Amino acid sequence: MIPLSAYLILSGFLFVCGVLGFLIKRNIITIFMSIELMLNGVNLSFVAFAAQWHALSGQVFVFFVMVVAAAEAAVGLAIIIAVYRTRETLNVDQVNLLKL
Amino acid sequence: MLHLILFSIFGAVCVAGAVNLLVQSHPINSALSLIVVMASLAVEYLLLGAEFVAAVQVIVYAGAIMVLFLITIMLLNAGAEERTKGSRVATLLGVPGVVIGGVLVAWTLLHRSDLPMVSIGALKGDPSSIARLLFHDFLLPFEVTSVLILIAIMGAVVLVSRPEVIARGSRKDEQ
Numbered sequence: 001m002i003p004l005s006a007y008l009i010l011s012g013f014l015f016v017c018g019v020l021g022f023l024i025k026r027n028i029i030t031i032f033m034s035i036e037l038m039l040n041g042v043n044l045s046f047v048a049f050a051a052q053w054h055a056l057s058g059q060v061f062v063f064f065v066m067v068v069a070a071a072e073a074a075v076g077l078a079i080i081i082a083v084y085r086t087r088e089t090l091n092v093d094q095v096n097l098l099k100l
Numbered sequence: 101m102l103h104l105i106l107f108s109i110f111g112a113v114c115v116a117g118a119v120n121l122l123v124q125s126h127p128i129n130s131a132l133s134l135i136v137v138m139a140s141l142a143v144e145y146l147l148l149g150a151e152f153v154a155a156v157q158v159i160v161y162a163g164a165i166m167v168l169f170l171i172t173i174m175l176l177n178a179g180a181e182e183r184t185k186g187s188r189v190a191t192l193l194g195v196p197g198v199v200i201g202g203v204l205v206a207w208t209l210l211h212r213s214d215l216p217m218v219s220i221g222a223l224k225g226d227p228s229s230i231a232r233l234l235f236h237d238f239l240l241p242f243e244v245t246s247v248l249i250l251i252a253i254m255g256a257v258v259l260v261s262r263p264e265v266i267a268r269g270s271r272k273d274e275q
Contacts, residue, residue: 005209029176078255
């Protein structure tokens with residue numbers, strides 16, 4: 001038996017790590033991975049709260065979050081490839097024009 | 101006791117992977133540590149009883165999505181990160197703000213006494229009960245996600261396709 005707050009603190013830590021990576025990282029792929037880390041942190045709190053309320057719909061929501069994350073990864077990585085073709089860099093500081 | 105030991109071990113692996121993702125400068129090392137985070141999170145789901153979610157986490161997240169990331173990193177031949185000066189506001193205000201927010205949330209959670217204790221397998225999330233929810237109560241959202249995936253596939257193909265290369269290729273075929 002462990003308190004539910006342990007799971008919630010772990011999920012909060014993962015979310016904070018994701019936000020920090022989003023702020024300090026300069027590589028566009030690593031920034032994208034930080035977003036995935038944030039989504040994982042939120043998923044853990046969904047599952048923990050589902051266990052608290054004895055409601056399975058929390059776990060179904062995790063499934064939907066994963067589907068959206070998969071779609072986001074497919075489109076996002078395609079955008080990264082398109083940006084790399086025109087700019088030949090992955091540094092976000094050098095990608096400052098919306099125009100291709 | 102067993103629950104506490106397993107939670108601590110895999111929680112520590114998870115935290116170490118997340119910190120390593122931030123510290124490493126090469127994207128491929130960050131991707132591999134993200135896989136470690138996702139695999140240990142799957143064990144945490146299993147401890148809470150979410151069997152289906154744990155399986156999907158390994159198959160979809162640690163499997164499909166991370167392979168997509170690794171292939172992109174290899175395809176673009178991404179080297180070590182260049183440390184350039186980013187936004188000053190983000191580092192001066194954003195980082196302390198986020199850390200303070202996280203500490204506040206953790207402090208609040210630790211000082212709340214009405215949060216329950218959970219045991220191993222607190223809520224059985226086996227595939228049959230998840231499927232009953234998914235295909236009865238959440239049938240419309242489930243079908244809408246299939247449309248979303250279809251649009252994402254078409255968007256990815258349109259974004260990476262190069263029309264001039266395709267046109268040149270078809271002209272060669274005609275000759």
